[in-house]
Amino acid sequence: MIFPYKNKFIKTLCQSIAILGLILYIVYIFWHHPFYNSSFTIFTTKIAQPAKNRNYSPTNITHVIFGLSGTTNSWNTKKHYIESWWCPNKTRGLLFLDRPPPSPWPATSPPYRVSQDTSRYQMYNKHKLKHAIRMARVVEEIFNAVNNSVRWYVMTDDDTIIFVDNLVEVLGKYDHREYWYIGMNSESIASNVLFSFGMAFGGAGYALSFPLAKALAMNLDVCIKRYPSLYGSDHILQSCIADLGVSLTLERGLHQVINLGI
Numbered sequence: 295m296i297f298p299y300k301n302k303f304i305k306t307l308c309q310s311i312a313i314l315g316l317i318l319y320i321v322y323i324f325w326h327h328p329f330y331n332s333s334f335t336i337f338t339t340k341i342a343q344p345a346k347n348r349n350y351s352p353t354n355i356t357h358v359i360f361g362l363s364g365t366t367n368s369w370n371t372k373k374h375y376i377e378s379w380w381c382p383n384k385t386r387g388l389l390f391l392d393r394p395p396p397s398p399w400p401a402t403s404p405p406y407r408v409s410q411d412t413s414r415y416q417m418y419n420k421h422k423l424k425h426a427i428r429m430a431r432v433v434e435e436i437f438n439a440v441n442n443s444v445r446w447y448v449m450t451d452d453d454t455i456i457f458v459d460n461l462v463e464v465l466g467k468y469d470h471r472e473y474w475y476i477g478m479n480s481e482s483i484a485s486n487v488l489f490s491f492g493m494a495f496g497g498a499g500y501a502l503s504f505p506l507a508k509a510l511a512m513n514l515d516v517c518i519k520r521y522p523s524l525y526g527s528d529h530i531l532q533s534c535i536a537d538l539g540v541s542l543t544l545e546r547g548l549h550q551v552i553n554l555g556i
């Protein structure tokens with residue numbers, strides 16, 4: 295017998311304590327596990343507020359810096375996606391590669407940088423995605439490289455297609471002097487459940503306003519160490535951004551079509 299007590303009161307008490315313990319345990323798991331923790335921003339997703347009383351010039355393409363992540367091995371096959379929208383001398387940004395590419399570098403591709411060494415994060419690297427930490431660090435590296443008259447940093451993959459004029463128009467709705475994290479969920483519901491509904495999926499690209507990118511760049515080291523086991527860079531960054539108190543603003547024009555391999 296589970297409850298060898300004659301006394302009904304004690305039996306009920308024991309059952310209540312057991313049930314309460316189970317409930318507290320479940321609450322604890324959902325509240326403290328970093329994976330679920332970062333997902334909780336779902337309840338606070340910001341509603342876009344068009345910038346009012348602006349006393350600054352309209353946002354244009356020169357205010358936007360693109361931070362692209364790629365690999366040297368795959369650039370030759372991926373570059374066509376990027377070159378379909380990249381306009382040399384008009385779009386500004388840098389492509390971060392894992393190692394130096396063979397020269398000459400095509401003039402039609404974005405200028406590249408080789409990502410800094412990430413071996414010092416070895417003990418924090420339990421990510422399933424191979425380049426997770428290197429890709430997360432693109433925010434810091436691009437901020438350190440280009441930060442003059444920048445309003446927005448747009449982070450993309452090496453196979454993201456951007457309609458540049460549309461993107462600039464959308465970003466222009468927001469006051470870049472505030473903290474904004476603008477992106478979209480995945481179009482695969484399973485991915486949103488697995489990762490987070492509060493996360494901007496990197497495949498579509500997402501935008502960080504200047505002050506947010508700056509705060510991220512300054513805190514990235516601590517952040518990478520705090521989340522050693524999330525799947526990839528966009529989830530690491532979302533968790534860091536949530537810790538800074540900023541939640542995702544959804545823009546439905548950004549589409550991530552997921553490869554169901556995840």
Ligand SMILES: *[C@@H]1O[C@H](CO)[C@@H](O)[C@H](O)[C@H]1NC(C)=O
Pocket residue numbers: 351352353354355356357
């Ligand atoms: C963008 O706006 C700035 C003023 O903030 C201006 O100096 C620059 O020439 C503009 N660039 C383009 C391409 O319109």
Ligand SMILES: *[C@@H]1O[C@H](CO)[C@@H](O)[C@H](O)[C@H]1NC(C)=O
Pocket residue numbers: 382383401
């Ligand atoms: C970009 O500008 C430089 C000089 O400012 C020029 O030499 C180069 O041809 C331009 N590139 C393109 C693709 O227009």
Ligand SMILES: *[C@@H]1O[C@H](CO)[C@@H](O)[C@H](O)[C@H]1NC(C)=O
Pocket residue numbers: 437438439440441442
């Ligand atoms: C801003 O960019 C310049 C290079 O243009 C760099 O020297 C400087 O360190 C950067 N500032 C920060 C705070 O990273």
